[in-house]
Amino acid sequence: xxxxxxxxxxxxxxxxxxxxxxxxxxxxxxxxxxxxxxxxxxxxxxxxxxxxxxxxxxxxxxxxxxxxxxxxxxxxxxxxxxxxxxxxxxxxxxxxxxxxxxxxxxxxxxxxxxxxxxxxxxxxxxxxxxxxxxxxxxxxxxxxxxxxxxxxxxxxxxxxxxxxxxxxxxxxxxxxxxxxxxxxxxxxxxxxxxxxxxxxxxxxxxxxxxxxxxxxxxxxxxxxxxxxxxxxxxxxxxxxxxxxxxxxxxxxxxxxxxxxxxxxxxxxxxxxxxxxxxxxxxxxxxxxxxxxxxxxxxxxxx
Numbered sequence: 001x002x003x004x005x006x007x008x009x010x011x012x013x014x015x016x017x018x019x020x021x022x023x024x025x026x027x028x029x030x031x032x033x034x035x036x037x038x039x040x041x042x043x044x045x046x047x048x049x050x051x052x053x054x055x056x057x058x059x060x061x062x063x064x065x066x067x068x069x070x071x072x073x074x075x076x077x078x079x080x081x082x083x084x085x086x087x088x089x090x091x092x093x094x095x096x097x098x099x100x101x102x103x104x105x106x107x108x109x110x111x112x113x114x115x116x117x118x119x120x121x122x123x124x125x126x127x128x129x130x131x132x133x134x135x136x137x138x139x140x141x142x143x144x145x146x147x148x149x150x151x152x153x154x155x156x157x158x159x160x161x162x163x164x165x166x167x168x169x170x171x172x173x174x175x176x177x178x179x180x181x182x183x184x185x186x187x188x189x190x191x192x193x194x195x196x197x198x199x200x201x202x203x204x205x206x207x208x209x210x211x212x213x214x215x216x217x218x219x220x221x222x223x224x225x226x227x228x229x230x231x232x233x234x235x236x237x238x239x240x241x242x243x244x245x246x247x248x249x250x251x252x253x254x255x256x257x258x259x260x261x262x263x264x265x266x267x268x269x270x271x272x273x274x275x276x277x278x279x280x281x282x283x284x285x286x287x288x289x290x291x292x293x294x295x296x297x298x299x300x301x302x
């Protein structure tokens with residue numbers, strides 16, 4: 001069970017619910033919550049697919065296909081639009097493409113290309129800017145996109161290069177969580193925190209378990225790192241879940257795991273619940289099952 005330090009989140013980990021599976025089981029893809037839907041673009045098993053899931057109706061819908069096939073792409077949302085950055089093509093080549101998807105018009109549009117080709121990083125939105133964190137194909141600079149100017153800037157580099165990483169926005173800062181880097185020969189436990197005003201990164205509390213290809217999200221003031229894989233040592237897929245209440249002083253705590261091991265899996269939060277969607281249950285493979293799991297916050301049950 002969760003420990004008392006989680007405060008209002010005490011009952012979360014005991015409330016996993018299975019929902020309607022993905023129409024196209026996929027892995028190594030992002031998930032973005034917009035309006036009443038969670039959008040899932042690309043990934044192994046459907047590299048040109050865009051499907052959305054409506055939690056309130058437990059229903060899936062297919063949308064206009066991606067302009068080109070992508071896996072390991074990075075995505076985030078801003079003002080009702082979906083932004084998809086980079087990713088690898090079917091030849092495993094990093095790309096620098098950037099697209100904006102309009103859900104109302106069901107149409108994709110080209111925007112300014114990334115300063116460099118990348119895949120396997122993460123994307124987040126903070127204070128009107130869109131950020132790409134980490135990835136394979138370039139250096140470790142934080143990339144910032146200004147949607148009002150259709151322009152990219154390079155910002156401070158990560159302290160540790162990382163890919164198959166995740167990032168979340170927490171208390172006005174960007175947190176890069178774990179991942180892997182080939183030169184290190186291992187998955188990473190480290191956490192880095194970006195402070196926009198000073199354009200600088202600092203170290204945060206490391207995870208208990210190294211992991212890459214995992215999911216991450218923030219629900220009710222708690223950061224979650226879920227699943228992932230370890231390919232350098234144990235060659236294993238993880239079901240473990242860790243939670244962090246404060247990025248400054250707290251330690252990660254192990255809580256009740258996912259119902260199944262998963263990697264290459266995204267997470268999204270909507271209406272007081274955390275959703276883990278798709279993924280693969282075998283390390284370094286795209287053994288896609290398309291399952292959907294929901295973790296419900298106590299506030300949503302009242």
